[in-house]
Amino acid sequence: MASGTRLPSGARNGRRDVLGIVVRAALPLVAVAAALFIGALMLAVLNADPVRAYQALFEGAFGSTSGITQTLVKATPLLLVGLGICIAFRASVINIGAEGQIILGAVFATWFALTFRTWPGWLLIPSTISIGFVAGAFWGFVPGILKARMGVNEILTTVMMNAIALQFMNYMIRGPLIDPAGVTAGQYLAQSEKLPESVWLARLVPQTLLHTGLFVALALAVVTYVFLWRTTIGYRIRAVGLNPDASHYAGIRVPRYQALSLTLAGGLAGVAGAIEVIGVQHRLLDGVTSGYGFSGIVTALFGGLHPLGTIPASVIFGGLLVGADKMQREVQVPSSLIQAILGLIVLFVVASQYWARRRSNRTHDVSATPASALGAEEAEA
C-alpha cells in the first residue's frame, strides 16, 4: 500500500522510543492545558473563579458516578458517529453529513418502534436499531452514489442533505409522528409519542442515563476494526484512501468503494440516532442530534481515525462536554464562554500534533505517501 520503507512507530535502532511515546501522549494534554489557561483568563475577566471552574470541569466529567455515567452516555453516540467518520475518511471521503444521518436514523427508528409496538422486546430492539442503520445508510448512500456516478462533490451534497433532513424531521414531528396526547391537550408539543417500553434500552446504573447502547457501540467499534483490517472490502476501502491511482490500476473500483464508505458511515450515524431515541429520550424530540454530527468528526480525528482509538477519544471528548456543562452550572458563566473554550481546545489539540509529527518524522523514514485526506499522519493498525 504505502510506498517506501516504514519502521514501526517509535522504533529506533530496534529499541522502542519511550520518550517519543510519552511526548506524544503528553502533547494533547499540554494543548488542553494551554487552551484552559486562556479560558481561565476569560473566566477571570468575567469575575468567575477559574480554579473552582476547572475543578467542576474535572469533577463533572470523571469525579462522580453521575459524571462518569453521563460521560459514557455522551461517548456512545460520539463513538458511533466517529466510527463512521473513520471508515469514510479512510476512503478519502469527508462525511459532514452525520447530522442528517443521525436524524434519519432517529426518525425511522421512532416510526418503526411505534408502528410495531406490539412486538416483544427481543425482536423489536434489534430490528429498530437495524432500521436506524438502514435509514442512516440511505442518507449516506445518496451523496455516495452521486459522487460515484455523477462526480458530485460530497461536501456539497452532505451539507445540503443535513438541512433537508432537519426539515424532514420537523415535518414528521409536527405531523405524522406528533404525540397524540399533546394534541388532545391542546399543547402541540414538538415531540413524538412515547415509545413502547419494550423497545427501551435497559439502564445500567440506577438514577443515571447510562444504557446498554454503550455495548452496542463498543461492539460496533470492534466490528469496524475487523472490517477495515481483516476483510477484503475493508482493505480496499483503505487502499482507495491511501492511493486512489494505484488502487485503480490494481482493479479496485474507486468510486464504488467511496460510495460504500459513505453508506456505512451514514449507517453508523443512523444507529447513533436510533440508540439516542430508544436509550435516552424514549421518544423523538427536536434537537436529537445534540451536535454529535460535528463533534463526532472531532472525536474520530482525535482517535487517529482508528476504530479502537476512537473509543478513548469519545470518552475524553464526551467527558469534556459533560464537564463543561458542570462548569457552567458551578460558576454561572454564559454557555457561550464554555463553547469558546471548547473551540480553543479543539484548535490547540489539533495544532499540537505538529510537534508529534516532527518527532515521528525524525525517528523513522519519511515515506513519500501519496495524497490522502488523512493529513500528514496515518494511524497504523
Added chain:
Amino acid sequence: MNEAVLATVVAVLAASLRLATPYLYASLGEMFAQRSGVLNLGVDGIMLVGAFAAFYGTLTTGSVWIGVAGAIVAGLAMGLLMSVVSVTLKAEQGISGIGLSLFGLGLSSLLFKVLVGTVKTVDGFRPIRLPVLGDIPYLGETFFTQSLPVYVAFLLVPISWYVLERTTWGLKVRAVGQNPAAADTLGVNVTLTRYLCVCLGAVFAGLAGASLSIASVNLFQENLTAGAGYIAVALVYFGGWRPVGILMGALLFGTVTAIQLRMQVLGIEIPSDFAVMLPYVLTIVALTFSANRARQPAALNQPFERGGA
C-alpha cells in the same frame, strides 16, 4: 393581473439578490483559500465574529463604516488564527476549521452577551437607488435598488475572477493550490501565499457577516448565521472553484429561497417544511445535472512540507 405577476417577480428577484449576498462574500473568500490549497470549515464562526464586530461598531459609533472596519479586523484576526494552525502548524484542516467555527460561535455570543446584553437594532446600510439604472422599469427595482453591500458583493465576482485569472499573484495562488512543491522550487512563497488567501477569505467571511448584521437584518443575535457559513463552503464546490460558478450557485440558492417564501405567502398548499427544503434539493439537482465537473485544487486539504510528505 399581469401587473400583480410582474410585481411578484420583481419582488422575488430583488429578494434573491439580497439573499445571495452573504453567500457570495463568504463563498468567494473560501474560493481563494481553497484555490491555494486550504480547506477552511471555520467560515461560519468567522461570519459570526465579523457580524458582531460590524454590529457593535455601528451601534457604538453610529457609523456603518466603523462597523465595516470592525468586520474586516475581526475577519483578519480569525484568518490569522486559522493560518497559524493550518498552514504553519499544518494541522488537520477539517478539524481546525470546525474548532474555529465553534470558537467563533462562542466568542461572538459571549461578547454580545457581555457588551450588549439584549437585542438591539442598528441603522445599517439602506437600499440605494442608483441614479440612472434605478429608473428602468422593473429592472431598476430589482437590480438597482439594493444596499451597498449587495452591490459590492456582485462587483467582487468580476474582480475575483480578474485577480485569480489575470494577475501574477492569482497565478501563484493557483500554482500553490495545484502543486505547492513545484511552486516552491520556482520561488513562490507557499506559506505567505496561503496566509494571504486564508486571511482574504476570512475578511470576506467577516464582510458576509456584516452584510447580515448591518445591512440585511440590522441587528445581532446569538448564532445569527444559523449555519450559512457551511452552505457557503458547499457552494464553492458547486461553483467549481470559479467566481462565475459561485455566482450561479449563490443566485440559485437565493432565488429558490425567495421563491419558496413567496409560495408560502401566496398560500400555496405545500407543507412548509418541504418548501424550506427546496433550495437545498434543487442545488443538489442542479449540480448533478450540470456539466460542471471541475476538479478540485490538487493540493486541497494537504499541508505543505518542504522536502517531502
Added chain:
Amino acid sequence: MKIRKLLLAVTALSLIVAACSTPAASAPASVAPGSASPAASNAPESAAPSAAELFRVAVLMPSSTTDLAFSQSMYQALVAMQEKAGGEANFEIKFTENMFSVPDAQAAIRDYASQGFDLVVAHGSQYGAGVEEIAKDFPEVSFAWGTDVNTFGLPNVYAYTAAAEQGGYVNGVLAASLTKSRTIGVTGPVEVGDAKTYISGFSQGVAAVDPAITISKTWTGSFSDVAAMTEAAKAHITAGADVLTGSSQSVVGSIGAAKEAGNVLWFGTQADQASLAPNLIVASQVYDWTVILEDMIPKIQSGTLGGETYTLELSNGGLKIAFNPGYTLAAEAKAAAEKAIADITSGAVKVNP
C-alpha cells in the same frame, strides 16, 4: 501508536482528577435528597440563613436569557421574584441557558436536584421526559415543568403552560382593526407548541372582526434563523401586508424588516418587544410567569411540592396585553381589544388552541 497515546492521556487525566478533587467534591452527585449539604463549591451560600429563609431556585432554558422571547420571560419573572423576596440573600437563582440537548438537560436537572435546590424549573417542553424520571428520585425537591399540562401523577411536579391563543386572539382583533391594506402577514418558526397556538388564536381574532381579511403565513423551519425571518417578513411586506406578527426568538428579524419598511405594524408575543421598534409595535402579549410563581412558591415553602397545573390566561393576569405607549392607538381599536379581553376573561368568547 495513537491508541497508546490516548490511553496514556486518559490515565494522566484521571490522575489529575484524583489530585484535584477535594473530599467534598468527590462525593457522588446523587446525594441523599433533602439534605442541605451542597457541594464544596457552593461556598458563598453555606454561611447563609437557614434553609427555611433562603429559597433556592434552579432554572433550565432552551435558549438565551436575552432572547426577548420564551426564555427571557421566565428568567425575568424569577429575577422579579428575587427582588420581591428581598434580594439574593433570600432568593437564590442559578440558571443554565441554551440547553437544547436533552441528555445534557437531564444531567443538569439531576445535578441541581441533588444540590438541594427547593425548586427546579425545567422551562422547555423537551425536558419533560427528564423531569418524569428524575422527580421520582428526589421527592423532597419540587419540579416545575413547562409548557405542558402533564404532572405525570407525581406529587412533586408542577406543570405550567400559557394559553397563548388568548393573547393571539386579542392581537388579531387589534390587527384587523388597524390594517389598511387588509393583508396581514404571519412569520412563524415551526408550526408546533405555543407558536402554533398563538397564531391559531390570532387568526380567529382577525376572522372575528372581518373574515375577508387575508392572512398569509410563512414558516421558516427554524426557531433561531433570524435572517430567514427577515426575508419572510420582507416577502409579506412586498406582497402588501401592512401588519405583521410572529413567534419565537428569531422574530426580531421580522421586527427589523418592519422597521426598515417604516410603516408596517408589529404585534409581539412571549415578551414585550416594544423596545426594538418603538413606533411600530402596537402591542405584545406578555407572559407573566410571576402570577404562577407567586402561587407556587409559598405552596412549596409550606410543603406542597406539586400536583397542580397552572395556565397563564388573560383572566388570571398571567397573560397581559402590553400596549406600546410609543404608538398612538386609535380609540375604537383599543376599545375592541379591551372588549375582546373582557369577553375571553368572562368566557363569552372561547379561543381554540
